Amino acid sequence: MVARTCCSGARNSPDMEKETLINLMNKHFSREMTEEESRMLTAFVEDERNRPEVTAVLEAWLAGEQEEEVFDSERYMPLLHEILRADKSSALPERVPVRLWFTRYRAAAAAILFLLCAGGYLMVREALRPDVATVLPDTGIPPGRDKAMLTLGDGAVVSLDSGAARVIQQGATMVTQQGGQLRYNVTGGNGPVSLNTLTTPRGGQFRVVLPDGTAVWLNAASSLRYPTAFEGKYRRVSVTGEAYFEVAANADMPFLVTVADRMEVSVLGTHFNINAYPDESGIHTTLLEGSVRVSERSAKSAVLLKPGQQAQLRLPATGEPAGIMITDDVNTAQIVAWKNGAFDFDGKKLEEVMRQLSRWYDVDVIYEGTVPDKQFWGRMGRDLTLSQCLAILEKMEVRFRLENGRRLVVLP
Incomplete structure (x- = not known):
């Protein structure tokens, strides 16, 4: 693959590397890049030996020399202005020839690519002056981590964190924790079925594999309530906060998600994200794969989502008309970025x-x-x-x- 040539240890001709870089950046800006290609582009951009190729491509885009308009100036030029505005030693480029401007503000322009390819921290490392970087004292507050509370059917509460490993037997179901994940396995027999609730605090996240093989990722300040074994016609769970589901296919037993007691999502086997935080503008269900039926619990109407669509159930506090609104072609990668x-x-x-x-x-x-x-x-x-x-x-x-x-x- 050309992309492998770009980021391999051995260096090839500048023309070949420039061609490969343009190809990968085209894919990035058009949102067609795979995870592997994203890693390759990041590695290429971070390698100091490739800086001439990176700056040459950026210069061509800013000068309008690319045959295809892949660099969205309306989107990225405001970011460049913000980077320069924060640097009090630089005046904003106004009415300056593009090539002259790029030469003078090359580092700030390159920061856009670093920000997009590898995250905001690389932008700081590239564009932030050392004296500015040390203005903020260390808050001592680390990022969130794998932690949660598991409430069992008898009311007992188990504290979960990333360093633990344990096995809990509940009736005919064995619950295994390994680090930041719980897994439920029905071992057989006719033991009683109980309801469990997995709750993440602020600053926490966790993953659970339900008895049917469905995988659920819980974001911070969220909860998932589910049985230790699925029985009857439906697989029913309820969620608050935010969760990403990869539902195991079972045409004979649909998977039903009750969201904050206001929305219901019905699926057979699919990948979707639910955001139901009470301080957001509404309840959002976003479909990545398969199909889901979304309905408001207080109404009889329902909508069927296709991949790339989002259903929003507006909350009364927003003051907007009630009902479900559908948005097409949403940025699904952005919506599930938290999971990744x-x-x-x-x-x-x-x-x-x-x-x-x-x-x-x-x-x-x-x-x-x-x-x-x-x-x-x-x-x-x-x-x-x-x-x-x-x-x-x-x-x-x-x-x-x-x-x-x-x-x-x-x-x-």
Whole structure:
């Protein structure tokens, strides 16, 4: 494959490497890149030996020399302006010839590619001056991790964390914990079936494989209630917060998800994400594979989703008309980025960004005065500490004050 040539240890001709880089970046900006190709592009960009090829391609795009318009200037130029605006030693480029401008602001332009390819931390490493990077003190707040509470059928509560390994027998079902995952296996017999609830706190996440083989990922501040064995006509579970499902196929026993007592999702075997946090604008069900039927529990109407579609059930507090709204061609990679260890802030406003950070870092976010009107682009790893994350946001001219350990005040 050409992509393997790009990122292998042996170096090839500059023309071949430039051609490969353009191909991979085309795929990235058109959102057609596979995970393997993404890793290859990241490795290529991080290699200092490839810096001439990287800057040459960026220069061609910024100068409008590419035959195909793959670099969305309306999307990425505002990000470049933000990077430069945060650097008080640089004036913003206005009415400057493109080539002259790129030569002068090459590092900031390259930061866009680093941000998009490998996360916000690389943007800081590339574009943030050392004196700025050390302005924020270490908050001492680590990223979230694998932790949860398991409530058994008899009311007993088991604390789960990433370092534990245990086996719990419940009737005819054996529950095995290995690190950040629970697995349910029905061992046979006629033991009683009970309901279990898996709950993640703020700053926690966990994964569970249900008795039928369905895999569920729970995001922070979420819960999943389910039986220790599925019986009858349906496989019924309920969820609050956010969860990603990969449902094991069983045409004879549909899988039903009750969401925050307001929505019901019916599937046979499919991959989908549910976001039902009470502080969001509504309940969102996003389909990645297969098909699901989404209905409002208080109404008889239902909609059938296709892959790439999202159903939103608006909450009464939003003041918008009730009912289910369908959105086509949503960015599914962004929606499940949390499951894959990343924040994806493309197109997100500051309040949306801070709600995600609040859940993952277990901090209370308070706004002092008006909420800054900011929109963000790019990704950050969820393995960053809070201090590293805030350093990135401060580069975008968002200012904070940390009070009483876990009270984060956003300044106007």
